[in-house]
Amino acid sequence: MKSIISFVIRYIPRKYLQLVSHFFLRVLAVFYKGKQVQCNVCDHQFRKFLPYGRKARENALCPNCLALERHRLMWLFLQKETPFFTKKLKVLHVAPELCFIERMKALPNLEYITGDIESPLASVKMDVHQIPFEDESFDVVFCNHVMEHVDDDIRACKEINRVLKKDGWGIIQSPVYDLPETIEDKTVTDPAEKERLFGQRDHVRKYGNDYAVRLSLSGLKVQENLFVKSLDLETIKKYALPDQEIIFYCEKG
Numbered sequence: 001m002k003s004i005i006s007f008v009i010r011y012i013p014r015k016y017l018q019l020v021s022h023f024f025l026r027v028l029a030v031f032y033k034g035k036q037v038q039c040n041v042c043d044h045q046f047r048k049f050l051p052y053g054r055k056a057r058e059n060a061l062c063p064n065c066l067a068l069e070r071h072r073l074m075w076l077f078l079q080k081e082t083p084f085f086t087k088k089l090k091v092l093h094v095a096p097e098l099c100f101i102e103r104m105k106a107l108p109n110l111e112y113i114t115g116d117i118e119s120p121l122a123s124v125k126m127d128v129h130q131i132p133f134e135d136e137s138f139d140v141v142f143c144n145h146v147m148e149h150v151d152d153d154i155r156a157c158k159e160i161n162r163v164l165k166k167d168g169w170g171i172i173q174s175p176v177y178d179l180p181e182t183i184e185d186k187t188v189t190d191p192a193e194k195e196r197l198f199g200q201r202d203h204v205r206k207y208g209n210d211y212a213v214r215l216s217l218s219g220l221k222v223q224e225n226l227f228v229k230s231l232d233l234e235t236i237k238k239y240a241l242p243d244q245e246i247i248f249y250c251e252k253g
């Protein structure tokens with residue numbers, strides 16, 4: 001099971017995977033019946049979550065809504081630390097994650113817009129290097145697991161900063177490794193070499209501990225928020241949260 005999942009994840013982009021895998025996973029969910037873990041995004045309970053990842057992690061993927069550990073953490077962060085579910089907000093969600101789309105769309109307090117360069121899940125076709133909205137259009141921007149794929153991440157962040165309103169904020173997550181500095185080499189085009197250097201066939205850089213500093217070059221104010229450290233072990237276990245994940249909380253600069 002683990003090796004099938006690793007293979008599929010390696011060669012099929014997640015956004016397409018999400019479209020076809022839903023039915024298959026719902027069937028699998030029957031075998032994961034139980035109450036040991038709970039997905040706080042969709043509120044379903046299971047014996048455990050499905051394994052997920054290139055080197056498959058146990059207890060990661062919700063069979064019902066496809067939320068991963070990081071999605072459950074972000075949802076909880078939004079609930080506990082932000083007015084996302086109550087305040088009237090205009091939201092731009094770049095490269096929207098399937099587990100969030102319908103739930104965010106349904107929130108009556110939000111004007112919710114999704115955008116992506118190629119994902120069939122998004123409502124606006126857009127390039128994050130050139131966001132097709134006026135300055136100061138949005139209260140909130142989410143842009144997760146995008147920056148490691150784009151040509152010019154600083155320019156993309158400048159665009160996010162530009163479209164944020166004066167007191168606007170956002171979350172910009174990417175895979176970050178324990179490296180002193182981000183590794184980037186624009187001359188590398190071979191997918192196998194990209195995988196070796198940057199961790200995945202379609203990544204153009206591998207972020208290190210300078211991620212927040214690097215993103216702030218765009219003008220955004222980027223905070224490293226260790227929200228998960230404020231939670232008790234029982235909560236972390238129940239929702240199977242990533243216990244080291246930093247939330248990169250950004251404000252307009």
Ligand SMILES: [Zn+2]
Nearest residue numbers: 039042062065
């Ligand atoms: Zn779920």
